[in-house]
Amino acid sequence: MTEAQPNPAPAVTxxxxxxxxxxxxxxxxxxxxxAARCVCGNPLVVATAPRLSNGTPFPTVFYLTHPVITSAVSRLEAEGSMYGMSDRITEDAQLAEQYRAAHEHYLGERRRIGEKAGIGEVPEIEGISAGGMPTRVKCLHVLVGHSLAAGPGVNPLGDETLGLIADTWSTDRCACDPEWRTAD
Structure with missing residues (x-):
């Protein structure tokens, strides 16, 4: 069975x-x-311009859109999973370094998306990624969106979160509503 992967042809239809x-x-x-698609082809994650068309700076470049994934991650947040992850970043030097690398990757991807969108620099969010990176975990949705967009091995805590929701959603199976493609 094919697994969801970062989208090699990120065109938006x-x-x-x-x-x-x-x-x-x-x-x-x-x-x-x-930025990532379900095995059925539906979007899972969109890459959003770092400055919205209304002028607002928008640091969350990888935005998780799939409601099944979003709900599963929301349950983990409600349980407080971010706090233990944040503690581990301060206690585990290797995890901290991997998380810092994920932060740098995120910033590089935001620059790329901004250039593609014709936005250029957004000084209000320069050096600030999202989700609490690189020193804490503030939003698991951001980390999961980044993991799905970048692929396994880039964001360790996003990858971990995907593992924690595997009983609800997994990259190798579709949980899409067929009505999404046919409804107006």
Missing amino acids: QQDLTVVGHQLGRPARDVVEI
């Missing part, structure tokens, strides 16, 4: 935007790429 709108329950905004 109108169908993608329609699906994302159904997933989020609102219109998609400032989507530059589909």
Whole structure:
């Protein structure tokens, strides 16, 4: 069975935007790429411009859109999983270094997405990634979105979170609503 992977052809179609709108329950905004797709082809993660069209700086370049994944990650956040992860960053030098590398990767990807969108530099968020990187865990959704977009081995805590939700959602199976593709 094929697993969801970072999207090698991140072109955004109108169908993608329609699906994302159904997933989020609102219109998609400032989507530059589909950063990861389900095995069925539906978007899982969008890459959003680092400055929204209304001028607002937007540090969350990899935005998790799939409601099944989002709900599973929300349950972990409600249980306080971020706190133990944050503690481990301060206690485990190797994990801290891997997490710092994930932060740097995230910043590089934001620059790339900004250039692709014609945005350029966004000084208000320069050096700030998302999700609490590199020193704490603030938002598991961001870390999972980054892991799905970048692929395994880039964001250790995003990868770990994907493992923690494997009973609810996994990269090798579809949990999409067929109505997303057919509804107006």
